[in-house]
Amino acid sequence: MAKPMTKTELVTQLSEEMGTDKKTASTALDAITKVITDAVSAGGAVTLPGVGKIYCRERPERMVRNPATGEQIKKDADKVVKMTIAKALKDSVNG
CATH class of the missing domain: 4.10.520.10 (IHF-like DNA-binding proteins)
Structure with missing residues (x-):
């Protein structure tokens, strides 16, 4: 089984796919995580x-x-x- 991807590796790959810097990719990932967490916590x-x-x-x-x-x-x-x-x-x- 492959080693799980870390957040740093995910942000690096995301920034490459988006064509932006790592800070923007990290902010986008954090925002997506927050939206998912809030929705699921509310029962959705x-x-x-x-x-x-x-x-x-x-x-x-x-x-x-x-x-x-x-x-x-x-x-x-x-x-x-x-x-x-x-x-x-x-x-x-x-x-």
Whole structure:
């Protein structure tokens, strides 16, 4: 498995694709991250064309098991962020 791209590497590649400096690319990346975070935190969803859909899903209260002791514990309801990958991205990876 390839090593994940760091933010610095992402900003460098983004600046090259945009034809701008790294500061502008970093500002754009931070703005996109903030917009996605705000939308998903509010219970909405964000679709990134060609990449996928990021959304928040509520999980109900449930019983879980402590693997060390085997004890059953009641876990409160919570929310989890999910991402559905776009077919175009899947196809580009597999084909």
